[in-house]
Amino acid sequence: xxxxxxxxxxxxxxxxxxxxxxxxxxxxxxxxxxxxxxxxxxxxxxxxxxxxxxxxxxxxxxxxxxxxxxxxxxxxxxxxxxxxxxxxxxxxxxxxxxxxxxxxxxxxxxxxxxxxxxxxxxxxxxxxxxxxxxxxxxxxxxxxxxxxxxxxxxxxxxxxxxxxxxxxxxxxxxxxxxxxxxxxxxxxxxxxxxxxxxxxxxxxxxxxxxxxxxxxxxxxxxxxxxxxxxxxxxxxxxxxxxxxxxxxxxxxxxxxxxxxxxxxxxxxxxxxxxxxxxxxxxxxxxxxxxxxxxxxxxxxxxxxxxxxxxxxxxxxxxxxxxxxxxxxxxxxxxxxxxxxxxxxxxxxxxxxxxxxxxxxxxxxxxxxxxxxxxxxxxxxxxxxxxxxxxxxxxxxxxxxxxxxxxxxxxxxxxxxxxxxxxxxxxxxxxxxxxxxxxxxxxxxxxxxxxxxxxxxxxxxxxxxxxxxxxxxxxxxxxxxxxxxxxxxxxxxxxxxxxxxxxxxxxxxxxxxxxxxxxxxxxxxxxxxxxxxxxxxxxxxxxxxxxxxxxxxxxxxxxxxxxxxxxxxxxxxxxxxxxxxxxxxxxxxxxxxxxxxxxxxxxxxxxxxxxxxxxxxxxxxxxxxxxxxxxxxxxxxxxxxxxxxxxxxxxxxxxxxxxxxxxxxxxxxxxxxxxxxxxxxxxxxxxxxxxxxxxxxxxxxxxxxxxxxxxxxxxxxxxxxxxxxxxxxxxxxxxxxxxxxxxxxxxxxxxxxxxxxxxxxxxxxxxxxxxxxxxxxx
Numbered sequence: 222x223x224x225x226x227x228x229x230x231x232x233x234x235x236x237x238x239x240x241x242x243x244x245x246x247x248x249x250x251x252x253x254x255x256x257x258x259x260x261x262x263x264x265x266x267x268x269x270x271x272x273x274x275x276x277x278x279x280x281x282x283x284x285x286x287x288x289x290x291x292x293x294x295x296x297x298x299x300x301x302x303x304x305x306x307x308x309x310x311x312x313x314x315x316x317x318x319x320x321x322x323x324x325x326x327x328x329x330x331x332x333x334x335x336x337x338x339x340x341x342x343x344x345x346x347x348x349x350x351x352x353x354x355x356x357x358x359x360x361x362x363x364x365x366x367x368x369x370x371x372x373x374x375x376x377x378x379x380x381x382x383x384x385x386x387x388x389x390x391x392x393x394x395x396x397x398x399x400x401x402x403x404x405x406x407x408x409x410x411x412x413x414x415x416x417x418x419x420x421x422x423x424x425x426x427x428x429x430x431x432x433x434x435x436x437x438x439x440x441x442x443x444x445x446x447x448x449x450x451x452x453x454x455x456x457x458x459x460x461x462x463x464x465x466x467x468x469x470x471x472x473x474x475x476x477x478x479x480x481x482x483x484x485x486x487x488x489x490x491x492x493x494x495x496x497x498x499x500x501x502x503x504x505x506x507x508x509x510x511x512x513x514x515x516x517x518x519x520x521x522x523x524x525x526x527x528x529x530x531x532x533x534x535x536x537x538x539x540x541x542x543x544x545x546x547x548x549x550x551x552x553x554x555x556x557x558x559x560x561x562x563x564x565x566x567x568x569x570x571x572x573x574x575x576x577x578x579x580x581x582x583x584x585x586x587x588x589x590x591x592x593x594x595x596x597x598x599x600x601x602x603x604x605x606x607x608x609x610x611x612x613x614x615x616x617x618x619x620x621x622x623x624x625x626x627x628x629x630x631x632x633x634x635x636x637x638x639x640x641x642x643x644x645x646x647x648x649x650x651x652x653x654x655x656x657x658x659x660x661x662x663x664x665x666x667x668x669x670x671x672x673x674x675x676x677x678x679x680x681x682x683x684x685x686x687x688x689x690x691x692x693x694x695x696x697x698x699x700x701x702x703x704x705x706x707x708x709x710x711x712x713x714x715x716x717x718x719x720x721x722x723x724x725x726x727x728x729x730x731x732x733x734x735x736x737x738x739x740x741x742x743x744x745x746x747x748x749x750x751x752x753x754x755x756x757x758x759x760x761x762x763x764x765x766x767x768x769x770x771x772x773x774x775x776x777x778x779x780x781x782x783x784x785x786x787x788x789x790x791x792x793x794x795x796x797x798x799x800x801x802x803x804x805x806x807x808x809x810x811x812x813x814x815x816x817x818x819x820x821x822x823x824x825x826x827x828x829x830x831x832x833x834x835x836x837x838x839x840x841x842x843x844x845x846x847x848x849x850x851x852x853x854x855x856x857x858x859x860x861x862x863x864x865x866x867x868x869x870x871x872x873x874x875x876x877x878x879x880x881x882x883x884x885x886x887x888x889x890x891x892x893x894x895x896x897x898x899x900x901x902x903x904x905x906x907x908x909x910x911x912x913x914x915x916x917x918x919x920x921x922x923x924x925x926x927x928x929x930x931x932x933x934x935x936x937x938x939x940x941x942x943x944x945x946x947x948x949x950x951x952x953x954x955x956x957x958x959x960x961x962x963x964x965x966x967x968x969x970x971x972x973x974x975x976x977x978x979x980x981x982x983x984x985x986x987x988x989x990x991x992x993x994x995x996x997x998x
Contacts, residue, residue, distance in 0.1 A: 404438070843887040
């Protein structure tokens, strides 16, 4: 047996057991079969047959163990009873036994303290002995709204070797319906007891048989049969639903309501005060609560003839909350490779999110803005998910305090505001490594396990980004054969769909012989893969590496990953043509990682540099006004306009700071005012410039309305004087785009204006009799 297989086997043996609360300890009848990790585990509903007409009567209960009334149960403590294994003499063995001592990982005693034995099936270890074997129950009558529940212990690591399927039939398996298939399950791959539930309402009132089938895994395309894997079954029960008077839940804990009305209702109207959602028209809605309290639930049902009936259960749900645990979700979760702090865009608003557990009712955010490492200002917010703009580059601190009636909690995170950077998912404490799979190869890299591609998932950016390439840190590129030396290793950028790579946007390839490797001193060196299209991304995305040749005695190519940790996995792999999480493939525990794949990103940042947010004001004669903007990635021409009379002229200057030349036609006779908008874009973001043209706005209208214009500008620094006034005269300072910067009235023949807060530039000072151009240095 290979070393890796031995390591996996050891990990499976030491897997954590399922824990349950005191309420969930099972009696010998196995009447309660509550899921260990889900208080009320909803079943997958099948279509129920029509019932005989009767008077319409509304009623309801909950789905889950608290509302189950068992009609059949088997814990296999006394053997297999009426269960029949076929074919006789198969290499696949069915038995009942105690598979592990109390306290050991495979023991069922953590779920049933009085457990004696479990149903157990194990395939042969030799591939050539693999096969198919079934175990069929005696007859069971299915009650109204029947369901099946059980626990199955197994490891997903053996999915390619064998499967276990549970099916049901009411005609001695001339036909059958699959209730559960081990190959369709998700979660930790280590051997563990897993709660299973299935709906049997389509068979209510019928006598059926249940059948377990041990058969082929995903690695057997011919369906020959299974081998190697083992499965244990315990706590099997067939139950109907019963009504309950009340239910106790914690905040955030889902319950599934079940209609138990009589008279064949065809429509449902649930009223659920305090719940999420608070209303529903589903037959069996799932809801949860966010605050302590005792809540009523009401159901109104309607039959095909339009008759209605209703039922309210008062004080039906008793909800208890917990103290919140604060957690900040930054605007983007990838980090700058320079300091491994979360990377966000500067200048423009980015959104932080509250990821706290426990449903806090109050939030208190603080955002520090630093310059050269020194605090410059702090802004605050009491919103749950606030926006903040960082006017300065580099490192900043965000803190969050949350509270509710049960307590409070704090969290903090550091971000770095940069226009561009090379980013990574590696955490500050991560170190570079690879995983030796012995004869199976290297992970991530060349292998014989049909792993053909690797994907690193990156969060949506804080603002749209242009991605012009990625670095991959290869640490080995051994290739003696010419075919391996010229193998094309590709790096691609993909969009994301359902947490997996979806649409490829751009690619680059290098031969294995062209890959960069660590320096002589051991310093990691990234191989640059440029993206010629440099696509914009505004959502979750993947960087995918493929084309690595298969592992042989003469070929081994690998790149770095973070040493396995127990949280925050961001890496996927393509095995047997299917994308799976690395954490789902390797044994539970420290099985999370991030690949050393570093995209190069450039934020789309567009902002106005005008003195005011007010619209650009232009007088009735029209003309041209310059409007200052910042755009890190430039802007496209022509600039879009929503009005024929309004346009942007000239060409971009190629710099990040530019003046938009706004040109406006004269205001038509009979029109007092009109508005328009120019929209700049860099291909990802937009910036709107709003323009108002009227007979009483704009610098030209100001100049036209006064008797005298001082041609030569007055130059000032912190203040300037206006003379020749009368007491009570109004004085207004405008920017060149017509925005009001300052206004006041003279108390005598002169007025001194404090201009210390004015930005350097040209201003127009208007009085009732004259307009003055003034320049602040």
